[in-house]
Amino acid sequence: MGGSYGDENPIAAFATTPGKSALTLIRCSGKGAIELAAGIFSKPEKLLNAGGNTVVHGWIAAFDEKIDETLVSVFRAPKSYTGEDSLDISCHGGGAAGGGVMNALREAGFRDALPGEFTFRAFMNGKLDLTRSESVMELVSARTGKGRRHAVNRLSGALQDEINAIKKTLATVLSGAEMFLDYSEDEIGADPEEAAGRLPGKPLAEEALVRLKNLASSWRRERIYQEGIPAAIAGRPNAGKSSLFNLLLKEERSIVSEIPGTTRDWIEAWISIEGVPIRLLDTAGLRDSGDPVEKIGVERSRRLLEEAELVLYLIDGAEGLTGEDRVFLDDFEKAGGGNECTPPSRQILILWNKADLAPMPESLSLAAERPISVSAKTGKGIPELVRAIAGALANTADFTAFDNPQSAALGSVRQKNLVEAAVAALEEALYLADREEPLDLIAPLLREALNSLGEITGEISTADILEEMFSRFCVGK
Ligand SMILES: Nc1nc2c(ncn2[C@@H]2O[C@H](COP(=O)(O)OP(=O)(O)OP(=O)(O)O)[C@@H](O)[C@H]2O)c(=O)[nH]1
Ligand SMILES: [Mg+2]
Structure with a gap:
């Protein structure tokens, strides 16, 4: 049965992701929702006579069989999330129990809810204004504690x-x-x-x-806080980009090998540095390659680097600073690395990797700064790197004002x-x-x-x- 935003027909949907879990929650709302659900409930009278904000225990039964033992929370209009008569049905977890209950609800006359339809109804019934409705979506997609706090701030009005x-x-x-x-x-x-x-x-x-x-x-x-800061790890093949990516992620996600040109396509993962969500990108090592697949990867890397707001550029310490490194760093500066008058639109942190094999030369200084010495193998220098990233982020946006939840x-x-x-x-x-x-x-x-x-x-x-x-x-x- 189709439907559209704006009707009052009874709707139902999973409120939890079906999968292996202790419970599955199915939410129902709309005119006559309680009466319809009573039709497939083992104790219909109990459900029909239940007051608002009460819980009723019983079986969902349809198609001549018991489907699942449930706890049903009853909400009566207007005291519910949507402002309509509503039910939250707690079923057993796993796909089968919830799936069976959903089928029974459809059979009883509920239609599948459209995306956001419960919140839409809450808005239409004056329960939430639009800023608060939007914050509901923001809250369920928040990736860090700070992101959550900011969504809650808007949800609170x-x-x-x-x-x-x-x-x-x-x-x-x-x-x-x-x-x-x-x-x-x-x-x-x-x-x-x-x-x-x-x-x-x-x-x-x-x-x-x-x-x-x-x-x-x-x-x-x-x-x-919603989209994350795009930060890309760049450098020549074999510099240790994927090793650093995995280290920051605390997970063996990207393939590491001693063969230059291992990473062909970029990989993305979310990390949080001092509560700020970062979209960390591992890219293919930059070099002129005759291999057509690697060539595509390198092109993609370059495009990603243009979009990144923060670039972590790795020098392969075992190889030392090469001409290719210098070309990249010079180009970066020319392409809007900023100067004394204009703040940089993109920031770069230069890292000397493999410090465990080859210490950074005393005199090395690039773009008037000394690179940060790290080892993606031993983890040396990583706390300093994290502090430097946090410092660079503070330049990107003023996060202090932000910490005031009011x-x-x-x-x-x-x-x-x-x-x-x-x-x-x-x-x-x-x-x-x-x-x-x-x-x-x-x-x-x-x-x-x-x-x-x-x-x-x-x-x-x-x-x-x-x-x-x-x-x-x-x-x-
Ligand atoms: N000793 C030492 N070896 C490292 C370090 N970082 C990376 N390696 C080694 O260097 C080699 C290349 O590392 P990767 O992380 O795959 O390098 P990459 O920059 O991602 O290389 P491509 O994907 O080919 O561009 C691997 O053998 C790593 O184990 C380090 O800090 N110290
Ligand atoms: Mg790699």
Whole structure:
């Protein structure tokens, strides 16, 4: 049975990933959900008479057989996650028990929930605003403790509160301007010539702009917690890139061998350094190769290196610094390694590897810095490397502001685009106000800023936008 966001039909979905586990949770919600479930329950009366927030024990039975022994948590509208009558069915783990219960639920009249449909319903029923709905998805995909804290911050309404406070300020400015427009000539008695361009409450609008700009800049940090910082290990073949990758990962993930050109395709893994998620990439050793497969690998490496925000460049200590190393490092600097005036868009840490075989020469200094001496074999120098990575990350984004769990920050590109639209409209309004342009040019811009903010929290939204947003959620949320 098909369905679409926005109907109230009873829906069901796995809330846990089916697989070997003690329990599987199936979530059901919608009009008549409790009555439908009672039809396949060993003690229907108990379920039908259960109060909200209670748990009922019994068997799911259908197709003339007992399917699984379950505990059913009953929630009655409006006191549930979705705001509808809902059930959480705890089944036994493993694919078979949950799968059987899901089939019985379908037979009883539930349809499979669409991605994010439970949260969609929660939003539609006024349980969550859009910023909090988005944070639910963020929370289930958080990869580090810090990422979780930031999602929880938004789930608790920090962003919603800040947006609402800014909206209130702007609404005050707008209503002041509109009142002036409506009444300035007759009732208020001011000279329209004189009143032109005097935006009442201009300081309030300026304050709102500062707060919006703070929010907009918060996305730079927040994005990192969701997407990770792409960091690539680069260097000549055999420099020990895969060995370092495995060491940082604490897992034998990438193949290591003494044969140069071992890594052909890049490998990616998530690591966390001081709570900051990093997408670590092991790449193919850089060299001109006659082997067509290796050639493709090297090309891919180069492309990845262009996208990486942090490059760990390994010099093979056993070989010493080669001409190829110098070419790479020079090119990197030319391609935007930054200078005294502009901060680097990408950062590089140069490492002298295999220090256990060959110590780094006393005088070696590259790009005005001394490379970090490490051994991917013995682990020597790795704590210093981790500290250096953390230092480089601090240059990429200011993480200190971030550790304040109270501060409101943006959680999605959607929100960022809308805040930027509000900033643009408000800046234009203030620019016109400075030039004492008429209020009837300024008021629509204030309204535009307000509308953008309304879209962030979801007061103003279209079915298309909502569907697009929620369909990116996982099923069962
Ligand atoms: N003694 C010593 N050997 C190392 C060190 N790091 C790597 N090796 C050895 O160097 C060889 C190459 O290591 P890999 O990690 O495969 O090198 P790679 O840079 O990934 O090489 P490609 O994938 O071919 O580009 C292996 O035999 C490693 O055991 C180190 O710090 N000390
Ligand atoms: Mg390798």
